[in-house]
Amino acid sequence: MTFSRKLTLGILLLLCLTLSIGGAWTIDQNLQAALLRSQTQNTAFHQRERSALEQALRADGAHSTVTAARTIRSYAGELQSSVGAQSFCFSVMDEQGTTLYSSLPRAVRYETLRQAIAGGAQSVTFCYPGTSRYMVLASPLQGTMDGLWLVSVYDITSVYAERDRELRQYLLLEFTALVLAGTAAAWFSHRMTRPLRALQSAARSMADGAYDRRVPACGQAEFDALGQDFNAMAAAVESRMDALRDESARQSRFVAAFTHELKTPMTSILGYADLLRMGEQPPERRRQAADYIYHESKRLEALSRQMLQLLGLQQGGIALAPVAVRLVFGDVRRSLPEDFPANLCTDCDPDAVVLADRILLGDLVRNLVLNAANANPGDGAVHLGCHRQGDGWELTVTDTGCGMAARELSRITEPFYMVDKSRARRAGGSGLGLSLCAEIARAHGSALVFESEPGKGTTVRLPLKEGRE
Amino acid sequence: MYPVLVVDDEAPIAELISITLSQIGLPCVQAHSGSQAADLIESQRFDLILLDVMLPDVDGFELMDYIRPTGTPVIFLTARTAVDDRVRGLRLGAYDYIVKPFAAPELLARVEGVLRHAGRRDTRLRAWDVVVDPEARTAAKNGVPVPLTPHEFDLLLALLHNRGITLYRSALLELVWGMDADPSNRTLDIHMSRLRRKLGWENHIRTVPRIGYMLEEEKTP
Numbered sequence: 001m002t003f004s005r006k007l008t009l010g011i012l013l014l015l016c017l018t019l020s021i022g023g024a025w026t027i028d029q030n031l032q033a034a035l036l037r038s039q040t041q042n043t044a045f046h047q048r049e050r051s052a053l054e055q056a057l058r059a060d061g062a063h064s065t066v067t068a069a070r071t072i073r074s075y076a077g078e079l080q081s082s083v084g085a086q087s088f089c090f091s092v093m094d095e096q097g098t099t100l101y102s103s104l105p106r107a108v109r110y111e112t113l114r115q116a117i118a119g120g121a122q123s124v125t126f127c128y129p130g131t132s133r134y135m136v137l138a139s140p141l142q143g144t145m146d147g148l149w150l151v152s153v154y155d156i157t158s159v160y161a162e163r164d165r166e167l168r169q170y171l172l173l174e175f176t177a178l179v180l181a182g183t184a185a186a187w188f189s190h191r192m193t194r195p196l197r198a199l200q201s202a203a204r205s206m207a208d209g210a211y212d213r214r215v216p217a218c219g220q221a222e223f224d225a226l227g228q229d230f231n232a233m234a235a236a237v238e239s240r241m242d243a244l245r246d247e248s249a250r251q252s253r254f255v256a257a258f259t260h261e262l263k264t265p266m267t268s269i270l271g272y273a274d275l276l277r278m279g280e281q282p283p284e285r286r287r288q289a290a291d292y293i294y295h296e297s298k299r300l301e302a303l304s305r306q307m308l309q310l311l312g313l314q315q316g317g318i319a320l321a322p323v324a325v326r327l328v329f330g331d332v333r334r335s336l337p338e339d340f341p342a343n344l345c346t347d348c349d350p351d352a353v354v355l356a357d358r359i360l361l362g363d364l365v366r367n368l369v370l371n372a373a374n375a376n377p378g379d380g381a382v383h384l385g386c387h388r389q390g391d392g393w394e395l396t397v398t399d400t401g402c403g404m405a406a407r408e409l410s411r412i413t414e415p416f417y418m419v420d421k422s423r424a425r426r427a428g429g430s431g432l433g434l435s436l437c438a439e440i441a442r443a444h445g446s447a448l449v450f451e452s453e454p455g456k457g458t459t460v461r462l463p464l465k466e467g468r469e
Numbered sequence: 470m471y472p473v474l475v476v477d478d479e480a481p482i483a484e485l486i487s488i489t490l491s492q493i494g495l496p497c498v499q500a501h502s503g504s505q506a507a508d509l510i511e512s513q514r515f516d517l518i519l520l521d522v523m524l525p526d527v528d529g530f531e532l533m534d535y536i537r538p539t540g541t542p543v544i545f546l547t548a549r550t551a552v553d554d555r556v557r558g559l560r561l562g563a564y565d566y567i568v569k570p571f572a573a574p575e576l577l578a579r580v581e582g583v584l585r586h587a588g589r590r591d592t593r594l595r596a597w598d599v600v601v602d603p604e605a606r607t608a609a610k611n612g613v614p615v616p617l618t619p620h621e622f623d624l625l626l627a628l629l630h631n632r633g634i635t636l637y638r639s640a641l642l643e644l645v646w647g648m649d650a651d652p653s654n655r656t657l658d659i660h661m662s663r664l665r666r667k668l669g670w671e672n673h674i675r676t677v678p679r680i681g682y683m684l685e686e687e688k689t690p
Binding site: 256263266278285288295 | 573
């Protein structure tokens with residue numbers, strides 16, 4: 001059962017109980033008051049009749065049961081002729097229970113009369129034969145003869161009829177009130193739970209994969225807070241999903257690129273080896289095939305070495321020690337190939353000492369310098385610098401070469417991403433160089449910052465920590 | 470008769486394909502980038518294009534737009550093994566695809582198959598008065614069919630695919646009998662002499678002592 005239905009039913013039940021108890025009580029009070037009124041009235045009648053009867057008996061001087069009975073009969077006859085049979089019904093009995101006279105309706109039983117006599121003059125007895133209601137009053141007749149009782153029976157059915165009418169009226173009223181209140185409660189609870197339904201539908205569509213679904217504000221404080229929390233959760237889930245999707249896309253790009261980088265040299269090696277092993281090839285072709293096999297194997301070897309280095313860096317930390325930057329720059333200069341196509345201009349603060357791994361930092365700078373040289377700098381130079389930056393130092397590698405577009409900058413540290421594949425290939429690149437640089441920077445607790453403009457050149461910055469105590 | 474265009478940014482691979490195809494008499498033109506290939510396609514006609522998917526500038530799939538109007542059959546070369554890539558290539562109208570790394574016989578078989586289906590070339594191999602149909606696996610001398618056993622036919626095909634080159638015994642044994650079989654050198658000699666006799670090539674198939682066999686090249690008059 002939904003919450004709104006429960007709420008509606010709860011309100012209705014409470015209302016129904018209140019109205020029913022209140023109504024029953026009121027109607028009962030009315031009935032009691034009406035009974036009291038009719039009792040007062042009937043007691044007065046009864047007194048009057050008794051006096052009249054006593055007077056008649058006294059006047060006749062009836063001293064025996066028989067005479068008394070005659071007197072009473074004649075009195076009743078007079079009474080009947082004067083006011084009508086229905087208005088006044090009574091019975092006279094002696095103490096033994098012998099009925100001297102009775103004009104009572106047949107429905108009123110003898111036991112009831114005896115009970116009324118036993119109750120005495122002050123008591124009121126009720127009897128309910130069938131659908132009729134009677135009030136029975138009894139009092140002793142005094143004067144001529146002892147032991148005679150007047151028992152009067154008054155029809156009070158109308159009092160109860162009145163109560164029944166009230167009850168019906170009240171039930172109709174209550175029913176109307178409940179219908180109205182029920183409608184109002186249903187509308188109200190539906191309105192109140194609307195934010196919950198919005199939340200539910202949002203949660204369902206999120207479960208179906210619509211992670212961008214949000215809940216609108218509804219204006220009710222608690223639900224608004226809940227909605228905001230839900231939206232915050234949805235946003236967190238969505239961004240997590242996006243991150244996972246990006247990660248997975250990066251992974252599959254990596255696998256595709258790695259497969260390509262692995263299979264390309266293998267195709268050449270296998271193909272030329274097969275050629276050589278098939279038969280006696282002409283000397284020139286034999287030389288060429290061996291050459292290809294050698295170079296492609298070198299390429300595979302470099303690829304595996306760099307992959308291992310990358311994995312090693314990603315898995316384990318490195319030991320950092322104070323290193324003078326000018327020494328690192330010296331290492332880099334010595335390690336450059338003999339056919340290095342550019343001039344290396346260094347501009348290093350002689351006091352610069354950073355917290356680093358000398359060999360790894362050297363590899364990083366060397367990779368950046370080789371990349372810069374491959375960008376065909378206009379002035380034929382690669383500028384290497386180290387300057388104070390806040391508490392630490394900043395290494396910069398600048399060239400005035402071809403530069404890169406912003407779209408490419410975001411992906412250049414991705415493994416196997418090559419801005420210009422054919423040129424990178426000719427320069428012996430495997431596409432892992434910048435990934436390695438980024439990993440080395442990360443191991444130093446830093447990150448590479450690339451600034452580039454197509455046609456103008458590129459600057460790479462690497463902030464490093466101060467090495468001196 | 471037009472040449473075959475080999476498009477691959479890896480020069481060694483393009484060269485390898487050219488060497489392999491030239492052995493069955495197919496002249497090749499190499500292109501090392503997508504744009505170079507596009508220029509060649511516009512200026513020249515080809516019987517077949519072997520196209521690498523991953524090219525530095527215009528990728529192989531995009532090049533299909535240039536190629537389709539010319540009606541030239543295309544075989545994709547790809548290092549990717551993902552089904553999506555292969556399906557995409559075939560959907561774009563490629564006849565076939567070859568996954569790198571590939572073996573020379575596979576390359577030759579696929580190229581021959583596509584050329585014949587496209588009706589571009591007569592893929593039968595000829596040597597002197599013998600015509601060999603690699604697809605139907607039949608040989609005929611002066612129009613008269615020569616009955617050959619499967620091993621003999623494979624030997625003949627290996628010789629025809631490597632004319633003028635002395636084939637090593639071990640390589641021939643592996644090519645014809647497979648890696649797992651263990652035939653003796655004697656078996657090879659017997660098959661070779663039967664082949665010689667059936668084709669009347671006693672003088673054309675040369676025995677190179679302790680090395681192997683070679684099918685001589687025809688002297689062009």
